[in-house]
Amino acid sequence: MAAGTPKARSRRGHGLGERAMGRFFLAPSFAFMALIALFPVLYAIGMSLYRIRGFDQDFVGLGNYLDALGDSGFYSAVFNTFVFTVASVSLEFVIGMAFALIMHQAFVGRGLTRVVILVPWVVPTAVAAQVWRYMFDHNPGFVNAVLGTDINWLRDPFWSMVGIISADVWKTAPFVALLLLAGLQTIPRDFYEAARVDGANALQRFWYVTLPLLKPAIVVALLFRTVDALRMFDFAYIFAGYSNSLATLSVYAQRYLIAEPDLGYANALSTITFVIVMLVGLAFISRMGRQVVGEAAPRKEKA
Amino acid sequence: MSEVPRPAGQTARAWAAGALALGLALATGCGEPPQDEGDESAGLADDPEFVWAIGSSDRPAHEAVARLWNEKNPDRQVEIFFLAATADEQRQALFQDLQSRAGEFDVLGLDVIWTGEFADYGYIESLEDLRPEVEDTSLEGAVDSAQWQQEMYALPYSSNGAFLYYRTDLVDDPPTTWEEVLETGTEAAEEEGIAPFVGLGDRYEGFVLSFFELFWGAEGELYDEAQENSTFAEGDAAETALDFMVRANEQGFFAEGYDSMVEDDARALFQSGEAVYMRNWPYAVPLLAGEEGEESAVADDFAVAPLPTFHGEGSTSVLGGFNNAVSTLSENEELAREFVTWAATDPEAQDALLDNSLPPTMQSIYDETGDPDFQMLGDILADAEARPPVPGYNSLSLAVQDHIHPAFLGQTDPDEALESVDDAAQDAVGEE
Numbered sequence: 001m002a003a004g005t006p007k008a009r010s011r012r013g014h015g016l017g018e019r020a021m022g023r024f025f026l027a028p029s030f031a032f033m034a035l036i037a038l039f040p041v042l043y044a045i046g047m048s049l050y051r052i053r054g055f056d057q058d059f060v061g062l063g064n065y066l067d068a069l070g071d072s073g074f075y076s077a078v079f080n081t082f083v084f085t086v087a088s089v090s091l092e093f094v095i096g097m098a099f100a101l102i103m104h105q106a107f108v109g110r111g112l113t114r115v116v117i118l119v120p121w122v123v124p125t126a127v128a129a130q131v132w133r134y135m136f137d138h139n140p141g142f143v144n145a146v147l148g149t150d151i152n153w154l155r156d157p158f159w160s161m162v163g164i165i166s167a168d169v170w171k172t173a174p175f176v177a178l179l180l181l182a183g184l185q186t187i188p189r190d191f192y193e194a195a196r197v198d199g200a201n202a203l204q205r206f207w208y209v210t211l212p213l214l215k216p217a218i219v220v221a222l223l224f225r226t227v228d229a230l231r232m233f234d235f236a237y238i239f240a241g242y243s244n245s246l247a248t249l250s251v252y253a254q255r256y257l258i259a260e261p262d263l264g265y266a267n268a269l270s271t272i273t274f275v276i277v278m279l280v281g282l283a284f285i286s287r288m289g290r291q292v293v294g295e296a297a298p299r300k301e302k303a
Numbered sequence: 304m305s306e307v308p309r310p311a312g313q314t315a316r317a318w319a320a321g322a323l324a325l326g327l328a329l330a331t332g333c334g335e336p337p338q339d340e341g342d343e344s345a346g347l348a349d350d351p352e353f354v355w356a357i358g359s360s361d362r363p364a365h366e367a368v369a370r371l372w373n374e375k376n377p378d379r380q381v382e383i384f385f386l387a388a389t390a391d392e393q394r395q396a397l398f399q400d401l402q403s404r405a406g407e408f409d410v411l412g413l414d415v416i417w418t419g420e421f422a423d424y425g426y427i428e429s430l431e432d433l434r435p436e437v438e439d440t441s442l443e444g445a446v447d448s449a450q451w452q453q454e455m456y457a458l459p460y461s462s463n464g465a466f467l468y469y470r471t472d473l474v475d476d477p478p479t480t481w482e483e484v485l486e487t488g489t490e491a492a493e494e495e496g497i498a499p500f501v502g503l504g505d506r507y508e509g510f511v512l513s514f515f516e517l518f519w520g521a522e523g524e525l526y527d528e529a530q531e532n533s534t535f536a537e538g539d540a541a542e543t544a545l546d547f548m549v550r551a552n553e554q555g556f557f558a559e560g561y562d563s564m565v566e567d568d569a570r571a572l573f574q575s576g577e578a579v580y581m582r583n584w585p586y587a588v589p590l591l592a593g594e595e596g597e598e599s600a601v602a603d604d605f606a607v608a609p610l611p612t613f614h615g616e617g618s619t620s621v622l623g624g625f626n627n628a629v630s631t632l633s634e635n636e637e638l639a640r641e642f643v644t645w646a647a648t649d650p651e652a653q654d655a656l657l658d659n660s661l662p663p664t665m666q667s668i669y670d671e672t673g674d675p676d677f678q679m680l681g682d683i684l685a686d687a688e689a690r691p692p693v694p695g696y697n698s699l700s701l702a703v704q705d706h707i708h709p710a711f712l713g714q715t716d717p718d719e720a721l722e723s724v725d726d727a728a729q730d731a732v733g734e735e
Contacts, residue, residue, distance in 0.1 A: 053424060054401075054402075054425045054426060055425045055426075056424075137560060139560045139568055139572065155506070155563060155708075155709075155712060156714070157714070240506065241506055241507060243506055243704065255701070258394070259701060260695075260697050260698045260701060261398060261697075
């Protein structure tokens with residue numbers, strides 16, 4: 001696009017203006033995006049207004065949404081999803097931050113440490129979930145033997161939640177660490193030296209230099225992880241199937257898509273999930289990320 | 304990640320990490336039972352006239368049947384489309400074909416519990432006129448499972464039933480009541496330092512049928528004759544069954560990890576001599592006997608018996624297996640109907656199942672076999688109970704998993720659990 005700009009400018013006054021030209025060039029990709037991203041969303045919303053049984057479809061308006069509001073399984077799915085999200089994202093943030101700070105230090109074997117820390121992130125989630133399930137299982141498993149406990153990790157509602165949270169933290173803390181590390185590497189060394197000259201100790205340097213300058217990276221990491229955790233499917237499904245004690249919103253929607261086919265209701269549930277994720281995402285951006293997104297937005301206006 | 308320029312040494316280490324992770328993934332991949340061989344055509348016919356969709360878990364048996372048909376009908380050959388091995392995925396693939404009106408499949412291999420659902424959704428043709436072909440020829444339970452609201456919608460094809468496996472070195476005679484299983488199992492297990500009982504205890508369909516077997520063993524019936532009203536809560540069968548499970552669980556009757564155990568977990572424990580009793584399908588017999596190089600600690604010390612009841616008479620295995628139905632979208636309906644009838648009633652076709660260790664549904668096959676275990680299976684299947692093929696069977700099954708499973712573990716109140724299941728059983732009939 002940059003190459004085309006001067007030419008477009010020279011034509012100003014006659015044919016298309018620069019902006020119109022831009023729109024014209026962007027139109028195909030917008031149409032493509034609309035087809036790929038927007039159409040399925042709208043189609044799902046449309047389907048959620050029907051009661052579908054086999055070849056019969058009846059329009060029920062908001063009936064499916066009202067059903068959801070009166071469904072105790074839906075509320076436990078919302079509850080499970082939020083418990084999982086809050087617990088796993090906060091733990092991932094703390095541990096990821098620690099990893100990032102470690103990886104940022106200069107020490108012997110730093111490269112190897114970085115690689116080792118990233119291994120869990122490389123394993124496919126479904127595979128990781130299966131491995132963790134085996135570990136927690138009584139028969140091939142060893143977690144109880146190692147901890148010296150006698151906990152029913154897979155079928156006790158509380159402990160199975162602890163189980164999937166630990167599995168998810170193990171899996172995605174490296175991702176958080178990676179994003180934070182990228183942020184840490186953008187902070188100039190001079191700031192630390194200046195702070196040290198002013199007599200700031202390590203904790204103060206972290207609190208007054210690192211954290212504020214890292215904020216954009218932190219917001220991005222938290223936003224990504226929260227949105228991801230709200231949609232979590234693999235761990236809950238592999239640990240406990242459709243069991244209400246562990247089912248997240250995604251698992252609950254899947255239940256009505258496949259196990260108890262009621263396609264209209266399943267679409268209503270996915271739409272609700274979509275809206276919740278969207279709202280949380282927007283809240284994040286408007287509350288915490290004002291500088292991150294807010295800086296970029298006006299610039300776009302001027303261009 | 305790859306945009307960040309980095310020194311060569313680090314790149315090499317990243318590769319090493321990648322290789323490590325790949326190795327890890329492969330290692331775990333190998334530990335799992337072979338699955339997902341499905342979603343493909345079997346390549347049995349060059350120019351097939353019609354397509355038969357069925358799950359891939361007993362592949363050789365289905366292929367043998369299809370080859371037999373193709374030999375006899377070279378101008379009207381069948382092709383098999385193998386679906387995934389797990390029931391949920393099979394049903395999803397069939398649903399997709401029908402709901403999107405693709406209509407790729409003419410004959411649908413349906414799990415015995417799907418008849419009502421597929422019929423109710425308008426996915427399968429009524430086969431009521433073919434009823435005389437299978438009545439008195441096929442196992443009674445199999446015929447029951449193929450009808451919905453007293454109308455045939457499928458014809459029997461394959462079957463499955465439960466054995467009570469027991470250790471002949473620890474138990475003298477096979478028990479005839481569940482209380483006896485509990486007593487003798489606990490006693491023998493204490494002496495040996497092993498577990499009394501293994502079986503299908505995970506929160507899945509297997510648990511549901513284990514519970515129903517106890518329920519039927521206490522003379523329970525899920526529905527009235529017309530399959531219109533739930534009779535789950537009538538009498539004390541449901542309480543007897545759940546009370547037994549709760550009590551047995553408190554006494555340590557079920558092996559550690561029973562609540563997350565599926566068929567092959569149970570089989571592995573029993574095979575290594577870790578349990579006195581096991582509820583499982585017939586497939587475990589050759590493995591436990593140490594055939595084909597299998598290592599078995601109990602090769603000479605086990606036998607099979609019918610599952611007991613609570614009052615000491617008869618046996619109440621659940622009836623598993625597949626029926627064949629004709630898709631309403633089929634363009635070869637006549638041919639499909641002929642094939643379905645042939646697969647149900649032709650002795651050679653049904654024999655081909657037996658040869659591949661898949662229990663057939665034709666009664667005469669069991670009368671003629673020389674294998675005593677299979678003869679016993681024939682008797683068990685003659686008495687076996689079909690799970691009700693109501694449209695909402697899957698919801699009922701999930702309700703049992705949601706409510707009875709935590710109740711038997713002592714996490715929730717048993718009475719409330721039974722009430723919820725009764726409600727779900729009523730909803731499953733379909734009239735809202």
